[in-house]
Amino acid sequence: MTRRILLTCGEPAGIGPELAPLAMASGVDFVWIGDPRHLPADTPYHLIADPGDPVPPGHLPVLRHEFAAPNRPGQPDPANAQGVIQVIARAVDLIRQGQADAMTTLPINKQALKQGADFAFPGHTEYLAHLAGDVPxxxxxxxxxxxxxxxxxxxxxxxxxxxxxxxxxxxxxxxxxxxxxxxxxxxxxxxxxxxxxxxxxxxxxxxxxxxxxxxxxxxxxxxxxxxxxxxxxxxxxxxxxxxxxxxxxxxxxxxxxxxxxxxxxxxxxxxxxxxxxxxLPFIRTSPDHGTAFDIAGRGLADPASTIAALRMARDMAATRP
Known part of the structure; x- marks a missing residue:
């Protein structure tokens, strides 16, 4: 059975890695794409090869995407910039292949992407429009x-x-x-x-x-x-x-x-x-906040907006023909 929502990892040095396991409280069937090394150490996760693979109860489904470096909360590493960009593109490809119905993106840091990968887009929105064929x-x-x-x-x-x-x-x-x-x-x-x-x-x-x-x-x-x-x-x-x-x-x-x-x-x-x-020809939602470097790694991340974004993506997918 296809898992419906893909959750991209975002900037590893931000609160994204903490939000992924907390978002399991949403009740939404989602898969996280990222490097499991970046998750909090106590995260129960299960590596899968396909978004539809079964996962043991209580475990975060993870599509592994290896990054160049470990994460240091609050300190973005330019070496990881290319991985952040690749994860977004990978999620779009999986949706286009019919392996998922929507994507929810965790926050990126545009300065870190510019420094590490010469990212040419103002943000997520413009990059996704480009991946979709430069659509308005x-x-x-x-x-x-x-x-x-x-x-x-x-x-x-x-x-x-x-x-x-x-x-x-x-x-x-x-x-x-x-x-x-x-x-x-x-x-x-x-x-x-x-x-x-x-x-x-x-x-x-x-x-x-x-x-x-x-x-x-x-x-x-x-x-x-x-x-x-x-x-x-x-x-x-x-x-x-x-x-x-x-x-x-x-x-x-x-x-x-x-x-x-x-x-x-x-x-x-x-x-x-x-x-x-x-x-976009595919569904994309995101929490309405940034990477929050100031609280990253301190256990203070609030998953409310991420949970809301996942639920909205699920509901939008159910509405689209």
């Missing part, structure tokens, strides 16, 4: 512990705030809207998605008093897309979009820039937030 993607952060749910998609991501107005083109915003709309149908089972679009400026520009992007660019785009049948609200003031009564009116919010999207989700559901890459 969007990053969604989704809550799992609040009602109504909070789902946010930043139209621009890892760029300086000063660059956002120029980067927030009609094409980029339209792409985020379309990718999110299609993903809500395919992956979340929402037949008629409702999207709320945040303005760029305070009070969504207040009719041009605090900026013209809303009236000159965003509103005309939304009018055109509504004519195609998309259910869009906005542009809306971002400061009144995320309290519970407002969230009842939409299924996902499209935001202009990174912090406009991530501050509300991390405030509302810091431990239960999940990162989902929309637009």
């Amino acid at each position: 993607v969007a990053m969604m952060l989704a809550s799992t512990s609040v009602t109504p749910p909070c789902r946010v998609v930043p139209a621009t991501i890892h760029i300086p705030l000063a660059d956002v107005p120029a980067a927030l083109t009609d094409e980029r915003l339209e792409s985020a809207i379309r990718i999110t709309h299609d993903a809500l149908i395919r992956d979340f089972g929402i037949a008629s998605p409702r999207l709320a679009i945040a303005g760029l400026n305070p009070h969504a520009g207040e009719h041009g008093v605090m900026g013209h992007e809303e009236t000159d660019r965003i509103a005309p785009l939304l009018t055109r897309l509504r004519a195609e049948g998309l259910d869009l609200t906005g542009p809306l003031p971002a400061d009144t979009m995320f309290h519970a009564p407002a969230r009842k009116n939409y299924d996902a919010a499209i935001c202009a820039y990174h912090d406009q999207a991530l501050i509300p989700i991390k405030t509302l559901d810091f431990a239960g937030g999940v990162n989902v890459t929309l637009g």
Whole structure:
């Protein structure tokens, strides 16, 4: 029987090795890909050759992927950078071969990958898009512990705030809207998605008093897309979009820039937030936190977001046709 979810190891010097055995509490049938030397010493694990191989109860299923060096908590080793990248690519290949249904990725450290392997991508999302054939993607952060749910998609991501107005083109915003709309149908089972679009400026520009992007660019785009049948609200003031009564009116919010999207989700559901890459031909989720080098190896890692990411990957796999 095929194991449904692949859990990639991420940066060995971070909290990823500790999260893998703790994630067994999720109840999700998953396989960890990585070097078993990096796991906590007391981890009961079982090496398998195929994601569908049987595993003794209470043991972490491990697809071995040997790394160049052991891990030192809190101290990334450049020698391990290539292994981190290879594990991600291996998981994608296994899904494409039909040996698993989805992947959940533990955190990587972009600086460590750049130093050790000249990693040419800003992060996981862009690398996975490349592996999928350079497809257009969007990053969604989704809550799992609040009602109504909070789902946010930043139209621009890892760029300086000063660059956002120029980067927030009609094409980029339209792409985020379309990718999110299609993903809500395919992956979340929402037949008629409702999207709320945040303005760029305070009070969504207040009719041009605090900026013209809303009236000159965003509103005309939304009018055109509504004519195609998309259910869009906005542009809306971002400061009144995320309290519970407002969230009842939409299924996902499209935001202009990174912090406009991530501050509300991390405030509302810091431990239960999940990162989902929309637009890929395969399912990818991730915990909504980083490598946490400062607490690595100290037994302080909180598995809540990883557990939520595994469960969301499982549920999305059940929704996809």
